[in-house]
Amino acid sequence: MAPLLHQISHHYGARLVLEEISLTAAPGELVALMGPSGCGKTTLLNLLAGLLSPTAGTVEQRATPIAYVFQEPRLFPWYTVLQNIALGLKAQGMAQRSRLQRARSLAESVGLGAAGHLYPPQLSGGMKQRVNLARAFAIQPQLLLLDEPFSSVDMGTRQQLQQLVMTWVQQHQTTAILVTHDLAEAVVMGDRLLVLSPCPARIVSCWHSDRPPHQRDPAYVYRTLSDLQTRPEIAASFNLNPPLETSRSLTP
Amino acid sequence: MVSRQAIAKTASTTRSNAPDGRSRCRSVLLTLVMLALLLGLWQWGAQRYTPVILPTPGAVLVAVRSLLGEVRLWAAIAATTFHVVTGFGLALAIGGLLGLIAGRQPWVQPALAPISVALLGTPPIAWLVLTMVWFGLGHANSIFTVAVTAGPLVFAGVADAVRGLDPDLVAVAQVYRLEGNARLQSLDWPQVISRLLPVLVTGLGLAWRVAIMAEVLATPTGIGAELNTARANLDTAEVMAWIGVAIALVLTSDTLLRTLQRRLLPWQAATSSGGGG
Numbered sequence: 183m184a185p186l187l188h189q190i191s192h193h194y195g196a197r198l199v200l201e202e203i204s205l206t207a208a209p210g211e212l213v214a215l216m217g218p219s220g221c222g223k224t225t226l227l228n229l230l231a232g233l234l235s236p237t238a239g240t241v242e243q244r245a246t247p248i249a250y251v252f253q254e255p256r257l258f259p260w261y262t263v264l265q266n267i268a269l270g271l272k273a274q275g276m277a278q279r280s281r282l283q284r285a286r287s288l289a290e291s292v293g294l295g296a297a298g299h300l301y302p303p304q305l306s307g308g309m310k311q312r313v314n315l316a317r318a319f320a321i322q323p324q325l326l327l328l329d330e331p332f333s334s335v336d337m338g339t340r341q342q343l344q345q346l347v348m349t350w351v352q353q354h355q356t357t358a359i360l361v362t363h364d365l366a367e368a369v370v371m372g373d374r375l376l377v378l379s380p381c382p383a384r385i386v387s388c389w390h391s392d393r394p395p396h397q398r399d400p401a402y403v404y405r406t407l408s409d410l411q412t413r414p415e416i417a418a419s420f421n422l423n424p425p426l427e428t429s430r431s432l433t434p
Numbered sequence: 435m436v437s438r439q440a441i442a443k444t445a446s447t448t449r450s451n452a453p454d455g456r457s458r459c460r461s462v463l464l465t466l467v468m469l470a471l472l473l474g475l476w477q478w479g480a481q482r483y484t485p486v487i488l489p490t491p492g493a494v495l496v497a498v499r500s501l502l503g504e505v506r507l508w509a510a511i512a513a514t515t516f517h518v519v520t521g522f523g524l525a526l527a528i529g530g531l532l533g534l535i536a537g538r539q540p541w542v543q544p545a546l547a548p549i550s551v552a553l554l555g556t557p558p559i560a561w562l563v564l565t566m567v568w569f570g571l572g573h574a575n576s577i578f579t580v581a582v583t584a585g586p587l588v589f590a591g592v593a594d595a596v597r598g599l600d601p602d603l604v605a606v607a608q609v610y611r612l613e614g615n616a617r618l619q620s621l622d623w624p625q626v627i628s629r630l631l632p633v634l635v636t637g638l639g640l641a642w643r644v645a646i647m648a649e650v651l652a653t654p655t656g657i658g659a660e661l662n663t664a665r666a667n668l669d670t671a672e673v674m675a676w677i678g679v680a681i682a683l684v685l686t687s688d689t690l691l692r693t694l695q696r697r698l699l700p701w702q703a704a705t706s707s708g709g710g711g
Contacts, residue, residue, distance in 0.1 A: 231609050250609040256602045260624040260701045270610040272620060301701040321610065 183208050184357070186325075190239035191382075192225055199225055201382040202239070207374075209324075210355040212348065212395075214368035217378030218420055223361040224253075226383075227327045230359065245325035245357065247274075249318035253330045255310035257302040257317075263289060264298040266313050270321035281320075288316040292346060308339035315343060319350055326351065326358040333363065344371055348395045369406045370398055379419050387415045489671035497675035506660065510676075511683065513655035517573060517645040518687075521580025522638060528581070529588030536589070537596025546589070553586040558644045559651075566652045576648040576656065583644045584637045591633030595626040628702065631695045638691060642684045657683070 187205040191198065199222040207213050215223050228234040229241055231250050247270065257266045264285040271281035289298050292312040302310060311331060318326060328347065332340040348371055351358045362368050368375050369391070377387035389410065393402060410416055473491050480490040489497075501507045536542040561582050565575040599622070606612075607621050649658025657680050664672035696703065 233605055233608060247611070248609060250606075252602070252606070254602065256606050258603060258606075258620065258624070260628065260699070261620070269606070269612065269620065273607075273610050273612040273616055275616075303701070317610075 184245075185242040186230060186357075186359075187226075187236075188240045188242050190226075190229060190236045190241070192222070192229065192234070193237045198382040200229075200236075201384050203383065203385060204239075205359075205376075207357045207359065209357055210352060211373045212351050212358040212360060212371055214360045214362055214372030214375045215378065216362060216365065216368055216375065217383055218380045219363070221378050221381050222383040223378065224329055227329050227359065227361060230325070231327055243325060245323070247321045247323050248325045248327065249321055249323035250327045251314050251318045251329065251331040253333060255302070255314040257310060257313055259302050261301075262298065263294055263300050263302075263305070263309075263313050266302070267316045267320050269317055274321065284320060285316070288320055289313075292316045292319075293342070308335045308343075311335055311339070311343060315346060322354060323356060326356045328358060328360040330361055330363060332367070340367075347371065352395060365407055365410060366403060369403050369410070371395070375410075377416050377419050380421075386419055387413060486668050486670055489674065493671040494674045494678070497669075497671040498678055501672070501675050501679070507679065510655070510657045510660045511679065513573075513653075513659075514576075514642075514645055514649065514657045514680075514683070517576035517649070517653070517656060518580060518638075518641045521577040521645060522584055522641040524577070524581035525584035525588050525637065525641070526634075529585040530592050533589040533592025534596055536593040543593060543597075550586045550589055553582060554590075556582075558583045558647060562648050562652055565648075571652055571654055573653060573655070575652040576645045576658075579648045580641045580645050584641050587633060587637045587640070591630055591637075592626075595629035595633075598629060599625055624699075628699050631691075631699060635688065635691050635695065638687055639684060642680070642687065646680055 183206040185204075185206050187203055190200055190203045190205075192200040203226065205213070205226075215226065217223050225234065227250065229236055230243060231248055232241070235241075249270065258269065261269070264282055267285035267288055268276075268281040271284060272278075276284075286295075286298060289295055292315055294309060294312050294316070297305065297309060302313070305313065311334070314331065326347075331347075332343050335343065344367065347358065347360075350356065360368070360371060362371075373391050373395075375387075375389040375391075376385050377389075378384065379386045391398070391406075411422065416422070476488075476491050480488045480493075485493060532542075532546060536546055558579055561579045562575060565578050569575055569578065603621060603625070607617055612620055645656070646658040646661070649656035650662050651658075653659055657676055661673055661676045661680075664670075664676060
């Protein structure tokens with residue numbers, strides 16, 4: 183387990199958004215982070231990415247390179263799909279021919295083999311998100327940060343992209359931190375699930391998956407979901423209502 | 435996997451928006467019909483009035499042909515081009531530099547805003563009156579009026595372009611460690627140029643019009659000065675021939691800049707045609 187954050191607190195002005203959060207993760211582990219809207223999940227990722235400095239505590243992660251799959255694809259509109267995928271490689275100083283060659287192979291692997299010449303405005307939401315992912319994969323990151331990357335794509339694309347990320351993390355032994363609002367997604371993808379409290383965010387619950395990614399079948403996911411939703415600390419964090427009596431009476 | 439059909443469909447949105455052969459033919463035909471109508475109307479009007487009021491299209495064509503064989507046409511074009519290039523060059527240098535500073539330093543913009551607003555609000559003709567007092571009659575009138583009219587446009591355009599760097603893309607550049615020259619090539623330059631070129635197209639169009647106006651009133655050389663001479667000689671056909679020359683020049687410069695724009699900003703065609711889903 184490598185330390186990532188140690189006793190981090192962060193303020194926006196006078197408002198405390200994160201309170202004494204520590205985080206560790208192992209190579210090849212995917213940690214899912216959940217919490218109510220506005221609790222500071224993206225702030226946590228921004229701290230890990232070095233986009234923000236904490237007001238207290240230390241960022242201890244030393245991974246390099248880091249890739250960040252933002253919630254919105256944030257593609258450079260003046261670059262084609264291939265050029266966008268190769269962005270991080272350009273920053274690393276790789277020659278144009280080599281980086282475009284690698285981008286082409288990554289575009290193939292995320293299902294965009296025929297779209298390499300298109301510009302972002304010509305892509306659908308799902309295609310943009312695939313480019314976003316491929317751009318992250320291109321630099322073979324040690325630490326992969328994912329901020330609700332599949333929230334705006336359809337169900338089928340979401341499943342494909344989830345599989346892509348899980349396979350990548352396993353194959354390349356990347357450490358991945360996934361922020362999501364979807365408990366099912368967290369259960370399917372996460373080796374570990376951390377639940378944050380409402381603002382200021384603290385880690386209030388930690389759950390470990392007892393199955394490797396490829397064995398998380400629908401029956402396991404449904405069972406785990408219903409188990410997690412009844413945990414008092416998770417219900418409190420998301421302000422969930424207790425199960426209705428009527429729903430029990432309707433059950434045959 | 436995204437299917438090839440889906441990609442082709444998404445990409446073809448761009449192509450389907452481009453005019454196909456038939457619709458292009460139709461638009462060319464419409465243009466020709468409109469032109470013929472206009473010429474017919476002009477000919478009809480010319481027969482009702484004297485040549486001093488409205489010469490026939492044929493008479494103007496003869497005047498243009500006669501101008502094409504004369505050295506003064508090329509001398510006038512050279513003089514006007516000199517006024518525009520020098521004036522607009524000054525506007526780019528001074529307006530661009532101040533815009534760059536204003537874009538980078540937040541306190542400069544409010545400091546320069548009143549001057550910029552005052553310059554933008556002053557009619558070019560007012561500047562011309564002042565330049566006649568300051569410089570007498572000569573090249574300086576046109577050059578200064580062009581510079582002082584186009585300068586504030588360039589200033590505002592550059593300041594907006596520099597200040598408007600998309601923070602989301604800046605964050606991407608930070609995460610992927612895009613620095614130095616790579617960042618300049620990949621982020622700063624494309625973003626600035628994509629906002630700036632449309633401003634330059636507008637600014638240069640304005641520069642031609644202002645230069646010719648200044649030449650009519652206060653500069654002894656250039657297309658405007660020739661227009662003035664033809665007017666004094668009551669040679670309306672030649673006046674209209676010079677107007678034709680001015681239109682051709684503005685169109686040429688506009689076409690050149692738009693071609694440059696298409697070459698430098700190929701993604702904008704994709705943006706304007708949309709696509710995706």
